[in-house]
Amino acid sequence: MTTTEWIGARAPRREDPALIRGRGRYVADINLPGTLHMAILRSPMGHASINSIDASEARTMDGVHMVITPDDIPDHITQFPVVWRLPGQKDSGIPALAEGKVRYVGEPVAAVVADSRYAAEDALDAIDVDYETLDPVTDPEAALEEGAPVINEDWGDNVAIHHVFAGYNALGECHYDAEAFDNAEVTVRGRLKIGRHSGIPLETRGIVADWDEIHGRLTVHSESQVAHLFRTELAASLGLPETAVRVLTPNMGGGFGNKWDRYPEDLLVSIASMELGRPVKWIADRREGLMSTVHGRAQVQEWEMALQSDGTILGLRGKVINDLGAHLHSVGIGPAWVTGAAAPNQYKIANYYCNVIAAATNKTPASTFRGFGGPEGIFGAERMMDKAAKRLGMDPAEIRRKNMIQPDQFPWFNAAGAVYDSGNFPACLEKALEAADYDRVRAEQKELREQGVYRGIGISSYIHVSGFGPSPILGYLSYYTGGYEGSTVKVDPNGKATVYTGMIPMGQGTETTLAQVAAHHLGIDMADVRVVWGDTDQTPYTGFGSAGSRSNVAAVAVIRAVEEIKAKAVRIGAGMLEADAEDLEYADGMVSVKGAEEMRSVSLAQVAQQAYWAHALPEGDQPFLEATYVYDPPNFTTASGCHVVVLDVDTNTGRITFRNYVIVDDCGPVINPLLVEGQIHGGVAQALGGALLEEFVYDDEGQLLTTSFMDYLLPSFTDVPDMEIHHVVTPSPHTDGGFKGMGEAGTFPPGAAVANAVTDALSHLGVEADELPITPSRLWSLIQEATR
Amino acid sequence: MAQVAITLNVNGRNQTTLAEPREILADVLRDRLGLTGTHLGCEHGVCGACTVLLDGEMVRSCLLFAVQAQGAEITTIEGLEENGELHPMQKAFSEYHGLQCGFCTPGMILAGIDLLKRNPDPTAEEVRDDMGGNVCRCTGYQKIVESVLGAAREMNEVTS
Numbered sequence: 001m002t003t004t005e006w007i008g009a010r011a012p013r014r015e016d017p018a019l020i021r022g023r024g025r026y027v028a029d030i031n032l033p034g035t036l037h038m039a040i041l042r043s044p045m046g047h048a049s050i051n052s053i054d055a056s057e058a059r060t061m062d063g064v065h066m067v068i069t070p071d072d073i074p075d076h077i078t079q080f081p082v083v084w085r086l087p088g089q090k091d092s093g094i095p096a097l098a099e100g101k102v103r104y105v106g107e108p109v110a111a112v113v114a115d116s117r118y119a120a121e122d123a124l125d126a127i128d129v130d131y132e133t134l135d136p137v138t139d140p141e142a143a144l145e146e147g148a149p150v151i152n153e154d155w156g157d158n159v160a161i162h163h164v165f166a167g168y169n170a171l172g173e174c175h176y177d178a179e180a181f182d183n184a185e186v187t188v189r190g191r192l193k194i195g196r197h198s199g200i201p202l203e204t205r206g207i208v209a210d211w212d213e214i215h216g217r218l219t220v221h222s223e224s225q226v227a228h229l230f231r232t233e234l235a236a237s238l239g240l241p242e243t244a245v246r247v248l249t250p251n252m253g254g255g256f257g258n259k260w261d262r263y264p265e266d267l268l269v270s271i272a273s274m275e276l277g278r279p280v281k282w283i284a285d286r287r288e289g290l291m292s293t294v295h296g297r298a299q300v301q302e303w304e305m306a307l308q309s310d311g312t313i314l315g316l317r318g319k320v321i322n323d324l325g326a327h328l329h330s331v332g333i334g335p336a337w338v339t340g341a342a343a344p345n346q347y348k349i350a351n352y353y354c355n356v357i358a359a360a361t362n363k364t365p366a367s368t369f370r371g372f373g374g375p376e377g378i379f380g381a382e383r384m385m386d387k388a389a390k391r392l393g394m395d396p397a398e399i400r401r402k403n404m405i406q407p408d409q410f411p412w413f414n415a416a417g418a419v420y421d422s423g424n425f426p427a428c429l430e431k432a433l434e435a436a437d438y439d440r441v442r443a444e445q446k447e448l449r450e451q452g453v454y455r456g457i458g459i460s461s462y463i464h465v466s467g468f469g470p471s472p473i474l475g476y477l478s479y480y481t482g483g484y485e486g487s488t489v490k491v492d493p494n495g496k497a498t499v500y501t502g503m504i505p506m507g508q509g510t511e512t513t514l515a516q517v518a519a520h521h522l523g524i525d526m527a528d529v530r531v532v533w534g535d536t537d538q539t540p541y542t543g544f545g546s547a548g549s550r551s552n553v554a555a556v557a558v559i560r561a562v563e564e565i566k567a568k569a570v571r572i573g574a575g576m577l578e579a580d581a582e583d584l585e586y587a588d589g590m591v592s593v594k595g596a597e598e599m600r601s602v603s604l605a606q607v608a609q610q611a612y613w614a615h616a617l618p619e620g621d622q623p624f625l626e627a628t629y630v631y632d633p634p635n636f637t638t639a640s641g642c643h644v645v646v647l648d649v650d651t652n653t654g655r656i657t658f659r660n661y662v663i664v665d666d667c668g669p670v671i672n673p674l675l676v677e678g679q680i681h682g683g684v685a686q687a688l689g690g691a692l693l694e695e696f697v698y699d700d701e702g703q704l705l706t707t708s709f710m711d712y713l714l715p716s717f718t719d720v721p722d723m724e725i726h727h728v729v730t731p732s733p734h735t736d737g738g739f740k741g742m743g744e745a746g747t748f749p750p751g752a753a754v755a756n757a758v759t760d761a762l763s764h765l766g767v768e769a770d771e772l773p774i775t776p777s778r779l780w781s782l783i784q785e786a787t788r
Numbered sequence: 789m790a791q792v793a794i795t796l797n798v799n800g801r802n803q804t805t806l807a808e809p810r811e812i813l814a815d816v817l818r819d820r821l822g823l824t825g826t827h828l829g830c831e832h833g834v835c836g837a838c839t840v841l842l843d844g845e846m847v848r849s850c851l852l853f854a855v856q857a858q859g860a861e862i863t864t865i866e867g868l869e870e871n872g873e874l875h876p877m878q879k880a881f882s883e884y885h886g887l888q889c890g891f892c893t894p895g896m897i898l899a900g901i902d903l904l905k906r907n908p909d910p911t912a913e914e915v916r917d918d919m920g921g922n923v924c925r926c927t928g929y930q931k932i933v934e935s936v937l938g939a940a941r942e943m944n945e946v947t948s
Contacts, residue, residue, distance in 0.1 A: 016882035019890030020874070020897065022825015022865030029824035118789075118808065202829040202837060202891045202925045253827070253891030254925050286830040507889025507926050674885045681928030682888065709834035709923070717916040717929045746928075 004588055006520035007737070010674040013512045014531075015505065024251040027206040028283045030221050035208070036065055038269055038282040039120035041110040041127050042292065043102035046362035046702015047136040047149065050100060050129060053110055058126040063119035066272055067127070068111040070097050073271060076239045080262040083229070084332040084479045089161045092152060092328045096267040101134070103151050103326035104364050105704045106291025108264045113272045113280055136702035140323040140359035141300060151326055151360045160324050160358035161333050165340045167352045169413035176353040180315045184306035188388045193771040194376055194751070195695035196298035196323060199369050199686070200714065203253020205293055206283035207266055209273040218270060219246045223253075225260040225504050226545030229481055231536050233262055238270055249534040255506035256686065257368035258293050260547045261330035287707045295696055296335065296369030298323035301380045303343075305388050306351070311399045313388075315351030316344065318380065322358040322366070329367035333358040334479070338373030338465075341416040345381035346425045346461045346640065347403040352415035362702035368547065371747040374464055375687060382460040382752030383770065386759065395442075396459050396756065397433055401426060404461075407730075411635075418465050420638040422730045423666060428642040429461060431726055432664040436644040441660075449764065455659065456761025458645040460749035466549035466741025467637040467732075484632035485550060486540030487557035489518060489565055491625040493612040495589075495605025496528045502542030503554045505533060508743055509675040510551060516671055517555045517737075521562040523588040524604060540628065549639070549741025552732075555671065557631040559736045564627035569607045571618045572625075576602050576610060637732040637740035641665040643684075643749040649761040654780030656692065656758065658721035666728040667742035676742055677725055683746020684723060689715040691754045692773050762786070794854050798823065799867025809855050813847075814838045816854035817864060825865040825894050829923070836922030839895035840864050846902040865894035868901075876946075877901050877939040886935030888926035896922050900936040908947075909940055 018024050055067040066072075079093030098107045110127050114120035135149040142148055143158040151158055167176040181187055208221040218240065224230040227247040235242040252259065265282050273280040284292065303318035322336035333356070340354040389399040404425045405412050412420040433439075438457065445455045468474070469483035488500040499518045503510050511531045519526040532538055540557075544550060566586040573591030574581040577600055585594050592601035607625065610616070614623035646660040663680060670676050693713040697705045706712040731738025751772050758769040758779065765786040771778065791806040798821060805820040812831075817823045817840070829837035831850045838849040841863040868875040877900045880886065887893040896919070903910060903918045910918065915936045916929070924932060 012882060013885070015890070016887065019887055019893055020878040020881050021869060022823075022894045024890045025824070026827070026891065028828070029818070031819065118810065200925060201889070202835060202923065203827070203889070204829075252889060253829075254889045256925070286832065507891075509888070678885050678888055678927060678931060681930050682926045683928075685928030686925070708832055709830050710832070714835075714923050714925070716920045716923060717933070718920055720929050722912075722930055723928070 004523040006516040006526050007671050011512060011516055011526060011672055013509050015509060015511055026203055026251050026253050027208060027221050027223055030208050032210055032279040035279040035281050036113050037117040037120050038111055038113050038272060038280055039117060039124055040108045041124045042288060043105055043107040043109055045102055045131055046105055047134040048102050048131040049134060051132055052130045054128040055110060058112060058123040061123045061126060063115040064112060064123045065276055066113040068268060070099060078237050080233055080237055082328045082332045083330050083481055084334040086161060086163060086478050089332055090155045094262055096264045104362055105702060106364055111268045136362040138361050138363060138698045138700060138702050140321050140361055143359040143361050151362060158360040160328055160360060163337060163356040165354040165416045167415050168417050169415060171413050174350045174352060174415035177351050180351050181304060181306045184314050185309045186307045186391060188305045188391050190303050190384055190387050192301040192380055192383055194297050194299045194379060195773050196295050197690045197694035198295045199256025199258040201254030201256055201258060204284035204286060204289035207269050208279055208281040209269040210279040211273040211277060213277050217244050221248050223259045224249060225255045225506060225547055227504055227536050228502055228541045229543050234266060237267060247536045249504050252506045256370040257547060260368040261294055290707050290712060291364055291704050294329055294367035295364045296366050297376060297690060298366060299376050303380055303384050305384045307388055311392055311394050311402045313347055313349055313403045316349050317353035319355045324358045324360050325363040325365035327365055329365040331368050335373030339377040341418050342374045342377030343381050344414045344416055345378060346405055346463055348405055349415050363698055371744050375748045375751060378462045378748045379751040383755055386756045400429055400461055419635055420463060421635050421732050421734060423638055423640040424728055424730050425640055427728045428640060428664045428666055431728060432642040432644045432662050435724060435726055436660055436662040441646055454649045454651055454761040456647055456757035458753040458757025458760060460753035461642045462748040464639040464745040464748055465636045466639050467552050467633055468544055468550060469636055470634060471632050481543035483544050484630050485542055485553040485557045486628060486630035487561050488540055488628040489561040491565060491608045493608050495608045497522055498530045498532055499558055500532045500539045501554055502539045503533060504546045506546055508679060513551050513671050514554060514558055517558045518562055521559050549743040552637060552735060552739035552741050553631060553633055555739055556736045557629050560629035560631060561627040565625055568625060571621060572607050572610050573602050575616055575618060634734050637735060639667045639740040639742055639745045643753045645753040645757045647757045649758055651783050654776035661721045661723045663723055664726045664728055666730055668731045668738045668740040669729060679743050680725055680746040681723055684750050685715055685720045687747040687750035688720055690772060691751045695773050794858055796857055797861045799863060807854050811854050812850055813852040813854045813857050814849035817849060823864050823866050827891050827894060836895045837892050839898045841898060846899060876942040880935040880939035884931050884935040884938050886932040892924045896932055904940055909944060
């Protein structure tokens with residue numbers, strides 16, 4: 001390996017030296033001179049009207065600088081908008097404080113700003129709110145019934161949207177044919193549930209707003225995953241010109257999508273800082289984090305698959321009911337839409353129908369969470385594949401083989417309108433089966449069962465439509481933001497490079513990755529590339545930021561900016577070498593005469609010096625050696641793969657023990673294998689949490705019962721198995737480098753893989769693991785019912 | 789609320805600060821002494837992000853009032869580097885990719901050091917059992933286990 005072959009290298013992370021020393025800087029670590037602290041009074045009720053709020057005592061308490069009730073919010077302040085507004089979707093926004101009524105436990109009702117967080121919390125106790133209880137509705141199906149309590153009166157009912165996918169693709173090959181279901185040799189039905197859970201970054205949300213009265217500028221220290229869009233929305237909501245707002249994003253302690261959204265506290269700290277002229281800081285404690293940071297995933301799905309008796313799929317149709325929570329959040333019903341788009345998965349399904357219904361409930365709003373509806377769609381598809389296999393007496397691997405899209409069929413237009421750019425699905429399946437020693441484990445399974453060991457094998461294949469996204473497609477989907485990613489690369493007069501990116505590192509190693517890409521294409525040492533991120537004053541605008549597994553999009557922007565720099569370096573080098581530009585080439589950080597017997601070349605540093613001296617620039621070239629490229633991808637990139645899980649079920653306790661976990665992942669060429677492994681491990685662990693442990697539990701009154709880590713169980717060291725990762729590499733045909741998104745893919749298959757394995761382990765009892773999370777108590781109950 | 793003087797020996801230095809008796813140790817370390825490497829992930833003793841060593845024992849600084857630590861010797865993540873040399877556990881976390889966002893990392897590193905003090909040559913299973921009191925949301929734990937095992941090998945080589 002030469003020193004410049006950075007793509008594909010297990011390069012150590014440049015993020016690490018600060019973080020392992022405890023020298024990272026997270027929002028909670030930022031203490032500006034004169035900082036005041038905010039605490040939020042939150043609704044203790046699931047559904048109630050607010051008769052009055054009396055904050056008179058709190059306002060007079062020692063150390064209190066301001067109390068914000070709805071009456072204290074200036075009239076010109078507007079709600080944050082919903083960014084993804086599908087046609088037919090109800091309209092709502094994100095208010096700073098509850099307006100007249102509370103709709104979920106945790107909804108902000110008032111805020112106190114004081115000398116310390118301790119003093120602010122003391123004052124919350126002195127605020128008297130007179131609530132009048134309203135009937136709550138917490139079950140999404142009950143919320144859809146006639147006569148259910150209406151949560152948002154201006155909607156008229158609790159239906160945020162009915163969105164129908166009815167067999168469509170750009171080639172006109174797909175359709176919905178109900179008769180095919182009536183006439184099919186076999187139909188299989190399933191009713192599936194996914195529990196409410198979320199990303200739960202270990203760092204809670206937090207924000208510091210710092211208003212500079214003299215310059216009329218608001219500086220916000222935030223963990224937004226999409227700082228530029230946040231700047232746009234914050235300025236609009238506050239009635240400020242966008243030039244007046246600067247968003248700084250320091251180290252982030254995990255985001256997982258949850259920090260993509262805008263939140264009431266963003267407005268509240270800004271309002272307070274502008275009123276008081278001092279920095280105002282708010283850091284969520286864990287309890288309020290669990291009740292006020294967006295939830296996700298909760299769905300009830302009903303599917304029907306039609307098949308020939310040989311296992312060929314003739315159609316898939318279903319209904320997805322999304323438990324939306326109290327109101328639409330930043331991405332609207334987007335995740336549920338993605339579920340409908342992803343459910344055809346890896347299979348040749350032309351006859352497709354899916355009715356996506358989002359139902360308002362008296363719960364925390366559900367919105368952005370790693371995977372964004374995709375894992376839910378894969379759960380539905382892959383559980384149905386296993387149900388079909390079982391009905392037909394086929395091996396679960398065989399029914400997948402029979403229906404998979406073949407490697408020569410790309411681009412594939414799925415029946416929900418998505419276009420898969422590339423992949424080799426059968427290769428992923430076969431590699432995973434081989435790595436898991438599938439045939440041997442199947443054989444052993446029978447013997448073990450006779451000994452009372454209930455071993456199950458679960459397969460889940462997946463597609464992940466990543467690299468959001470072509471902006472015109474976002475426009476077509478009424479997603480009011482752009483999907484491009486920009487990068488500015490500057491080579492300084494000494495020949496060292498700086499990359500400016502709008503991507504927000506959340507912990508996934510973005511800084512390292514982009515430095516690798518830039519160093520590789522510039523042909524210089526990685527140590528000679530600096531990456532600047534986290535400051536909207538310095539970095540290119542991005543409307544999408546760190547979401548949708550988009551490092552691949554940002555990487556292309558870097559590559560193309562570097563290519564422009566190299567072209568300019570060659571033009572400048574031509575003058576220096578007294579040669580024609582077309583006789584020159586750029587390689588390994590040098591501009592050289594092609595094929596010259598004696599090496600005639602100039603270094604990037606020498607060229608850069610000329611570019612800044614500007615004594616003899618080529619005609620038409622300006623001084624400096626820098627370029628900006630904004631890359632808007634022509635299509636999504638389709639990552640794919642297959643997971644195979646082997647586990648044992650203890651029928652006495654409902655406890656699951658993993659025996660093997662095999663992953664085959666195709667994210668195209670890998671930029672840094674170390675980081676890719678880390679992303680896959682983390683994604684799988686997060687999904688195993690949702691498959692086995694994590695669930696926000698509400699009672700019938702809308703009371704959230706899981707408000708600590710004693711009740712909301714995160715996977716620990718002993719809950720997550722060792723994973724074995726293999727790769728199949730099919731480069732994306734339309735992106736430079738062929739990279740595909742990979743930060744989310746780990747979250748897609750584990751739910752179905754585990755549920756399929758549990759069902760397989762208990763096939764003698766006929767137990768179907770159709771509800772996530774499969775907690776020991778839930779599974780024990782299923783076993784009891786089956787053996788009764 | 790009235791403040792009291794608290795003297796702590798933090799990372800080898802005696803430091804005296806005023807704080808309210810109700811202030812937790814983590815808040816005093818972070819906000820009064822400026823040692824922000826100790827992170828707060830849950831403030832109820834489950835996640836382990838705020839782990840520090842108190843008189844050599846691993847404790848959760850969110851579950852102690854600072855006044856309870858009066859006169860104690862405390863080691864935080866900032867105190868591990870000696871004469872510009874990182875602790876082998878710190879190096880191993882970077883080498884084996886045992887961290888992503890870095891928020892749990894100070895607690896994880898201290899928990900790993902505490903484990904090796906009691907069990908210098910643990911198996912992977914022992915690492916998983918012992919460190920179950922620290923939560924990571926990013927890594928899926930596998931590379932943290934590899935980091936701790938790697939640090940153990942490194943430390944055993946040096947001492948043998």
